[in-house]
Amino acid sequence: MDWIKETLSGTPEIALFVCLALGFALGKVRIWKISLGGVAGTLIVAIFLGMFADITLNDQVKTIAFALFIFTLGYISGPTFFASLNRKSLRYATFTGIEVVSVLAITAVAILIMNLDEGTAAGLLAGGATESAAVGTATDAIGRLDLSADQIATLQANVGTAYSISYICGLITIVLLSSQFFPLIMRIDLRSEADKLWKKLGGAADEATAAPAAPAVVGREYRVTAAAGRTVGELQADLGEVSVEEVSRQGATLPLSQDLRLAEGDRILVVGRREALAGSTPRIGAEVDLDESMAMNLDLADVVVTRKDYKSSTLADIRRDFAEERRGVFLQRITRGDHELPVQPETLIQRGDTVRISGAARDMDRAIPKIGFRVDPKVTFDMVFIAVGVVLGFLIGMLVWTVGTIPLTLGTGGGCLLAGLLFGWIRSKRPTFGQYDSGAADVIKTLGLATFICAVGLSSGPQAVELVKEFGIGLPIAGIAMTAIPAFVSLFVAWKIMKLPAPLTLGSVTGQQCSTPGVTAVQAAAGNATPLMAYTIVYAFSNVVLPLLGPIVVAMAHALQ
Numbered sequence: 229m230d231w232i233k234e235t236l237s238g239t240p241e242i243a244l245f246v247c248l249a250l251g252f253a254l255g256k257v258r259i260w261k262i263s264l265g266g267v268a269g270t271l272i273v274a275i276f277l278g279m280f281a282d283i284t285l286n287d288q289v290k291t292i293a294f295a296l297f298i299f300t301l302g303y304i305s306g307p308t309f310f311a312s313l314n315r316k317s318l319r320y321a322t323f324t325g326i327e328v329v330s331v332l333a334i335t336a337v338a339i340l341i342m343n344l345d346e347g348t349a350a351g352l353l354a355g356g357a358t359e360s361a362a363v364g365t366a367t368d369a370i371g372r373l374d375l376s377a378d379q380i381a382t383l384q385a386n387v388g389t390a391y392s393i394s395y396i397c398g399l400i401t402i403v404l405l406s407s408q409f410f411p412l413i414m415r416i417d418l419r420s421e422a423d424k425l426w427k428k429l430g431g432a433a434d435e436a437t438a439a440p441a442a443p444a445v446v447g448r449e450y451r452v453t454a455a456a457g458r459t460v461g462e463l464q465a466d467l468g469e470v471s472v473e474e475v476s477r478q479g480a481t482l483p484l485s486q487d488l489r490l491a492e493g494d495r496i497l498v499v500g501r502r503e504a505l506a507g508s509t510p511r512i513g514a515e516v517d518l519d520e521s522m523a524m525n526l527d528l529a530d531v532v533v534t535r536k537d538y539k540s541s542t543l544a545d546i547r548r549d550f551a552e553e554r555r556g557v558f559l560q561r562i563t564r565g566d567h568e569l570p571v572q573p574e575t576l577i578q579r580g581d582t583v584r585i586s587g588a589a590r591d592m593d594r595a596i597p598k599i600g601f602r603v604d605p606k607v608t609f610d611m612v613f614i615a616v617g618v619v620l621g622f623l624i625g626m627l628v629w630t631v632g633t634i635p636l637t638l639g640t641g642g643g644c645l646l647a648g649l650l651f652g653w654i655r656s657k658r659p660t661f662g663q664y665d666s667g668a669a670d671v672i673k674t675l676g677l678a679t680f681i682c683a684v685g686l687s688s689g690p691q692a693v694e695l696v697k698e699f700g701i702g703l704p705i706a707g708i709a710m711t712a713i714p715a716f717v718s719l720f721v722a723w724k725i726m727k728l729p730a731p732l733t734l735g736s737v738t739g740q741q742c743s744t745p746g747v748t749a750v751q752a753a754a755g756n757a758t759p760l761m762a763y764t765i766v767y768a769f770s771n772v773v774l775p776l777l778g779p780i781v782v783a784m785a786h787a788l789q
Contacts, residue, residue, distance in 0.1 A: 233281040240686075243283045247274045247682045262403050264396070265745065267360055270678045271392050274685025279693070283686045290683040294364040295644045297676030299618050300669050301361060301771060302648020307532075307580025307656035308564055308768040309649060316576065317765050319726070323718050323740040324769040328777065330714035331357050335781055338706045339788050342699060346370055347383035349785040350778060351390025352703060356398045356710020357774055358741045360677055361641065363391050363684060365778030368639035372628070373786065381687070388681070388688035389695045394707025401711040402741055406734050407749035410719055414730060421730040422754035429572035429758070445558045445586055446502050447473070452494040453513035461486035464555065467508055470500025471556030473588050499588065501558060527592045528560075532659050533581045534600035544573035550598065556591030560584040563666070564764045570757045580656045582666075601659035608665035613651065621647035645775055714740065728762070735759030739766030742774065 236243045251270025257263060264272070277283065312318065335353045338344055344352065350366030370383045411418040455463050460472045464486075474497040475482045475490065482488060490496065495516065498505065509515055543562075547554065561584040562569040562577065569575055577583075583599065585592070596602050625643025655662040696703075715737050722733040731754050738746035739762060750759045 236277070236281045236283050240283050240285050243277060243281075243686065244285060244679065244682055247277060247685070248678055251678070251682070262400055262749075263745065264399065266674065267678050267681050268392070268395055268399070271388060271395075271681045271685045274682045275389065275392060275688050278686040278688060285679075285683040285686060290680055291640055293676045293679035293683070294368075295618055295621060295640050295676075297673050297680060298361055298364060298641050298775065299614070299621055299644040299648040299651075300664070300673040300676065301775075302645040302650075303614075303617070303652040303655070303664055304648075304666075304669055304673070305768050305771045306649040306652025308578065308764065309772050310653050310656070311578035311580045312765050312768050314578075317578070320736060320739075320762060320765040321769045322721060322726075323736045323766045324773055326718050326721065327357065327714045327740040327770060328773060330717060331710055332777065332781065332784070334706070334710050334713060336784060336788065338702075339785050342702050342706070343789075344699075344785060345383055345386060345789075346373070346782045346785040347386030348390045348695065348699065348703075350781050351387040351392075352394050352706055352710065353777060353781045354387070355391040355394030355396075356707045357777075358395060358398045358402065358711070358743050358746075359770075359774040359777075360391075360395075360681065361645075361771075361775035362778040362781075363387055364680055365639060365641035365645075365775050366782050367684065367778075368625070368641050369779035369782040372639065373782070384684070385688040386695055388684035390703060392685070392688075393696070393703045394710060397704045397707035398711035398741075399743070399745060401708050402715060402738060402743045402746040403749045405712065405715050406738050406743075406746050407753045410715075410734060410737070411730070411753070413719070414723060414733075416730050418730060418734070418750075418753050419755045422756050422758050425729045425731050425758045426570070426572070426756050429570065429574040445499065445560075446505060447497060447499040448505055449495060449497050449516050450509070450512040451514050451516050452490050452496060453492055454510060455490050455496075455512045456492040456494075458490055459486065460484065460488045460490065463490065463512070466511060467498070467500065467504055469504040469558070470498050470508075471587070471591065473497045473499050473556065499556065527589045528584070528586045529592060529596065530582050530584050530603040530605075531596055532600045532603060532656065533577060533579055533583065534656055534659055535579075535598065541577055542573065543571070543575045543577060546577060547573070554595055557585050557587040557595040560586055567760050567764050567767075568757070569760055569764065575761065603665075604663060607663045608668045610662050610664065613655075613662035614664065617647050617651040618644060620650075621645070639779060641778065642776055645772070649772060711741065729758075731756075731758040732762040735762035736766050739763040740770050742767055742770050 247270050251273040252266035253269070254273060255264045255266040255269030312320070331353050335349055338352060339349050347370060350370070351363065354360065354362035354366060367384050367387050370387070371380055373380060460475070464470060464472060472484070475484060475488060476495040477491060496512070498512070559571055562571055562575060563582045564578070582603070585595070587595070621644030622640060623643070624646055625640040651662065655664070718737050718740055719733065722728045722736050728736065734750045735747060738750055747759055747763045751757060
């Protein structure tokens with residue numbers, strides 16, 4: 229046993245990856261509908277490993293890991309955050325406001341009643357609000373207090389321990405409330421309400437959970453009989469979501485135009501949605517085997533919505549306003565940040581959203597410039613742009629404003645978050661540079677946060693038992709209150725005052741806490757993706773604001789003592 233301690237203490241890099249492996253394995257364990265997730269699992273493993281052996285990760289490793297995480301968080305959130313600053317979306321910022329006011333007020337009460345120190349108060353807020361990023365900003369703020377090195381180390385360790393306790397309580401609370409208890413309080417069948425909203429958005433009754441057994445977009449070849457004498461444009465208008473891509477007459481390919489009149493015996497290649505082509509034979513003619521000379525490959529592209537004059541519009545509005553420009557181009561998917569939205573007529577499309585479209589190359593070349601910028605699949609990470617952004621974040625974090633005796637600073641966390649927001653916004657405006665593939669961003673974000681949390685947990689281990697003994701049951705109770713009170717307030721505001729549909733109400737409640745496990749549970753209960761329509765907007769606001777509470781709660785706890 230001693231050699232294990234010596235190995236872990238002497239080579240902390242081994243301890244780091246042991247914590248990551250065991251932590252993410254623990255995070256996958258599901259009890260009923262609840263799992264901790266890899267980051268929280270890593271923190272718990274690190275705390276226990278810190279009790280077992282004296283392990284310290286280099287401070288520079290911790291700082292770099294958190295800087296990469298928080299910059300990436302801001303970079304991903306930036307386009308959605310700024311795009312949501314419009315009349316249709318801005319009302320959802322109400323829920324972030326409720327969250328901020330509630331958690332600060334509850335934390336202040338807990339400080340006064342339980343005499344919490346700065347570290348414990350910050351960890352309580354971060355865990356109860358299920359906002360891991362606040363751990364980093366608070367830890368950084370504590371490091372700038374005018375205290376001895378030992379005092380700062382103790383307070384920073386308390387952040388991790390208090391966070392782990394209140395996070396577990398907060399996670400269980402938000403999952404149970406949003407997916408189980410709130411629908412009972414509202415006296416609704418969530419699945420039925422979600423189905424009604426799905427249909428209102430334009431979806432079919434079984435689209436929410438059905439998986440297509442065949443491709444959504446297909447190409448078929450017909451021999452013209454019934455459509456003889458009609459123009460290409462008339463036939464397309466009759467069939468709906470289809471495009472005539474080629475016309476062959478007596479073995480020769482004709483120049484394609486909307487005014488081209490079809491003749492009996494022509495062979496035409498039609499591409500479109502499967503449901504639009506189903507049953508089209510009586511209106512065109514017999515379907516025939518695809519001639520290899522007429523075969524074509526569909527182009528597939530991810531396109532960021534960046535048009536200068538673009539204003540948030542529903543998918544139905546876009547389809548109506550650009551009926552001709554989008555002919556032959558078919559929408560496959562809509563993503564906002566890390567989340568996929570339902571492809572339905574009433575789904576709101578914002579600047580910064582990424583749409584996946586397919587179609588013939590000539591149709592794609594016509595349509596893409598009217599949408600925005602095509603993502604280059606060969607480029608995953610613009611190192612120059614990202615590195616410059618992180619440098620700017622460090623510089624912003626070095627700025628300090630002193631109010632009385634309290635140094636107020638954004639620190640590394642706040643500075644890199646703001647730099648990420650700025651650079652993400654610049655990227656949405658000028659997408660020819662600064663590409664950050666969503667897969668690469670997710671790896672950097674997850675690894676950066678998990679590494680930072682591991683460092684916090686390893687240093688928290690020795691003080692964890694003393695902290696639990698000191699505050700006892702008070703921390704779990706405060707953690708539950710930190711989650712439940714703002715959730716109940718937001719439920720009342722969304723359901724009774726704003727009159728939001730039930731799925732959007734519950735999506736807003738989980739979004740204000742950036743709780744992915746919460747909205748996942750709500751989606752499972754709803755049976756479709758409608759809760760995400762509100763969640764993604766509120767998530768964007770809370771993802772920006774909640775990490776900035778770290779320095780605020782440290783300053784507040786320092787002032788109240």
